[in-house]
Amino acid sequence: MWKATTSPAFWKPTRRPRANTPTTTRTRCSPSFGIRAAIAGWRSPMRPESPANSAAREPDPALEAWLVAQGFPPDDLEGLIANRTTPLVQACRLGERAIVEALLAAGARLDAVNGDGNNALWLACFKEDLAIIDKLVENGVALDHQNDGGSTALMYAASAGKTAVVARLLEAGADVGLQNHDDFTALDMAANLECLQLLRAASRRHSATT
Structure with missing residues (x-):
């Protein structure tokens, strides 16, 4: 038989021992613990x-x-x-x-x-x-992440004359019209003729669709 005693601050269950009942050890937990554990076990x-x-x-x-x-x-x-x-x-x-x-x-x-x-x-x-x-x-x-100076990977590749990289980035859809903090585009930064031609063609396609 369980008996509840109450106080203004909290509720605490107490247990009245039964006569002629062997003493056993039980693990106590809060009433909500079993529910939380069951929910966690169901969700995991x-x-x-x-x-x-x-x-x-x-x-x-x-x-x-x-x-x-x-x-x-x-x-x-x-x-x-x-x-x-x-x-x-x-x-x-x-x-x-x-x-x-x-x-x-x-x-x-x-x-x-x-x-x-x-x-x-x-x-x-x-x-x-x-x-x-x-x-x-x-x-x-x-693709068009801009670093602390506003430059993109496409701008870097163009400025470094990395033609194959410029071509690959353009194929992937890199934005040729973005400007860095100095108002330069990848086209402005082209370091060689091949990059310049690739970026001009991409810029024309970009202009035709906007």
């Missing part, structure tokens, strides 16, 4: 797993070894090294295709930027690795 199988959490449960020795070698914590996909560089940005800068794929599969953030405001796409363009550029685009990287 339905809760979607993030790729990053899956990666934590299924370690990738090659990825962890690479992270450590580059100065990152082995269990942090968003750890930072010099110039606020994340693992994905670093892998793109180095042209590490397998690592880029592993990081993307594990849930590394595509919107992470370094200390200059450049994202992974910019560094892939720096490396001129078209396969990594394609992989980033396939995974939804921001």
Whole structure:
């Protein structure tokens, strides 16, 4: 038999011992604990797993070894090294295709930027690795992300005379009409004739549709 006693501040259940009943040990919990536990147990199988959490449960020795070698914590996909560089940005800068794929599969953030405001796409363009550029685009990287100076990856590639990169970015749909903080477009920055021709053609197509 349970007996309730009340006070203005709280309610506390008390138990009257039964006669001739062997003493047993019972685990007490709050009345709501069992409900919360039941709800949690019901929801947990339905809760979607993030790729990053899956990666934590299924370690990738090659990825962890690479992270450590580059100065990152082995269990942090968003750890930072010099110039606020994340693992994905670093892998793109180095042209590490397998690592880029592993990081993307594990849930590394595509919107992470370094200390200059450049994202992974910019560094892939720096490396001129078209396969990594394609992989980033396939995974939804921001093609027209502007860094701290307002420049995009297309502007950088044009200014560096990276013709193949300019062509690939234009094919992916990069905006040729954007301006940086100095009011220059990628066309204004073209460093060679090939880039100039590609950007002029893209600019004409852009003008025809606006």
